[in-house]
Each structure stands twice: as structure tokens, then as C-alpha cells.
Amino acid sequence: MKRFGILIIVGMLGLVLACGSQEEKAPAKAAAPPGKAEKAAPAAPQEAAKTGFVGPIEKLTLDNNFFRQVLFTGKHLQLVVMCLQPGEDIGKEMHANVDQFFRVEQGQAKFIFGEKEERLVGDGDAVIVPAGTYHNVINASAAKPLKLYTVYGPPVHPAGTVHKNKIEAEAAGHH
Numbered sequence: 110m111k112r113f114g115i116l117i118i119v120g121m122l123g124l125v126l127a128c129g130s131q132e133e134k135a136p137a138k139a140a141a142p143p144g145k146a147e148k149a150a151p152a153a154p155q156e157a158a159k160t161g162f163v164g165p166i167e168k169l170t171l172d173n174n175f176f177r178q179v180l181f182t183g184k185h186l187q188l189v190v191m192c193l194q195p196g197e198d199i200g201k202e203m204h205a206n207v208d209q210f211f212r213v214e215q216g217q218a219k220f221i222f223g224e225k226e227e228r229l230v231g232d233g234d235a236v237i238v239p240a241g242t243y244h245n246v247i248n249a250s251a252a253k254p255l256k257l258y259t260v261y262g263p264p265v266h267p268a269g270t271v272h273k274n275k276i277e278a279e280a281a282g283h284h
Contacts, residue, residue, distance in 0.1 A: 215232060
């Protein structure tokens, strides 16, 4: 049943996965969801384990050009890659019962906690936002995209979610 659930999640992303040993790996294939054709398809994990996620997270993060793309949703964790355009933010939010981990792969981000605390972080930095903390993430660059990934515990977004931009995310009711 777990394998079926993982295949459903991956299918929603339009990915073809190979389960099993390294030698049996098939090349990953990405396709846009019906009615959402893209010039450049999102990067796909190279392999999915039967009970989790296995993939080159740095490459997937750097290759992602969508505002938000959910790569994995488990019972207690969710892995999401994000790309914020210059000056763009995720929007002030608070997850009452969700801890959140961020890692910046490329760019500079200004994290705002509550109303006053600000931290500037860059390539390779990690940030943890405890449940119940109001926060915002802003791309501090006026010229370059911010590439990061985040892990929610427990999951926040529906499995397979892809938001091409912030406007689409807000229309779906997600920051």
C-alpha cells in the first residue's frame, strides 16, 4: 500500500520512477500536468525508495523554476522546492502545529520572525522556524532568483502540488 501511495504522488507530478536497486534505475521523465504545459519541465528525482524520497536535492532545487513544487509527502514530513523571483516573498505566515526547516541553495534570503527579528542568510545556510512562529522569507536580491527547499513536519500542502508562481499559490489558498 505504501508503494501505491508513493506512485500516486509521483504520478501527480508527472514523473516516471524506477523502484529497486541502483542497477535497475530507469531515467526519470517529467511532464506537465494536463492543461499546464511548460517550456522547461520540472526536475525529477532520479529514484524513489519504496517508503520515502531519494534524489539529488541540490540539483532538484537549483533546477526548479516554480514558486513551489512538492517533491514528497509522507505521514509526518513534506519536502518542497521553491524559487522566489527577485524581491518576491512567500508572504507572512504562521503554522500553528508545523515546524519548518529551510535550506538556501542559491541566493540571499531575508527571514523575518515575528515583527522585529530579521536574519540574512545565503548559499548553504539553514533556518528552522518552530511551530507557532510568524515568519516571512524574502528574496533579498534585486536581480537573481532565490532557490531553496523546505521540509514541513507535518505536511502542509496537498501531495503533488505545483504552483508556477506566487499568484497561482495565492489563488489556491496557499502562501
